[in-house]
Amino acid sequence: MEERSKQILSDYKVSITNPRILVLEALLEIKSPITVDELQSKLKNKVAKSTLYRVLNDLKKIDILNEFTSPENTVVVELVLEGDQHHHHLFCSDCGEIIDVELSKNFEDLLDKEIKKIEKKFNFIIQDHRVEMFGQCTDQCENCKK
């Protein structure tokens, strides 16, 4: 993962430093949404907290970090690399798990149409959208391992 991380940094023309490599490695390894605290402990203090926040802001700036908040308003981040599939999120209020969800192509097309209508109606240019779903996993849920 180290080579991959270096490649990414190089591709986006940001200088290659150890903290950045470590953060990218961690994000590449999990490849699913994670809170800043979880990320911090995954990094085991190999990166200072202030640096972690700075690196996350760097990744946002080059547009490969998606940031949003959980239903409890905790900030959650995930790496989104070019070519990654557009997806949404499903939040379990029981275990706090956040699951990546892809909606059908057909549905996304309809959403795009709906968004075009909204753009006209409100005189907006809309670049991005998010669908968030909230609920609970049932006792068979693999993700929550209940």
Added chain:
Amino acid sequence: MEERSKQILSDYKVSITNPRILVLEALLEIKSPITVDELQSKLKNKVAKSTLYRVLNDLKKIDILNEFTSPENTVVVELVLEGDQHHHHLFCSDCGEIIDVELSKNFEDLLDKEIKKIEKKFNFIIQDHRVEMFGQCTDQCENCKK
């Protein structure tokens, strides 16, 4: 608005106090998303900050307050009373305005179907969903008054 506020508190069986009435009045008056800070200044220190947060939590508990975050992760609240139309949000990154948006009945039906598929696939019970749209108002936008 005072009577209306008292009625709401009484309906939901929470005790009728001045801070609660004042917060409800403010939320009823604007009836669109507002940050805690904006709400605080609208209330002109007639309600202590700690009390404001407490009252907001009370309203969440009785399920008439919708809380989410702006793209900059600022908490935003809005009153959602029974019978209010289900709606979503459109965020302008230029002026910060948050606009209530209703999607077509047809689209919501399709979203519900899509959600049913997700429930099956992930063994979830989904109670709620949100569609958020991000963009900029153009120069004719009424809301942003550019």
Added chain:
DNA sequence: AGAATAAATGAGAATTATTCTCATTTTTTT
């Protein structure tokens, strides 16, 4: 209505998340 009980409030302290400062270290440029 009035006393007793329970709940809510205000003020500020405590906590948490994030940003900022600045001296030192690391990376990039030349």
Added chain:
DNA sequence: AAAAAAATGAGAATAATTCTCATTTATTCT
């Protein structure tokens, strides 16, 4: 390899939210 530029770590500063506790206000029970 030296000079210049950028990034880092440690902790201070800031901001948002919750907590504490003495006082006030609302509700309940005669």
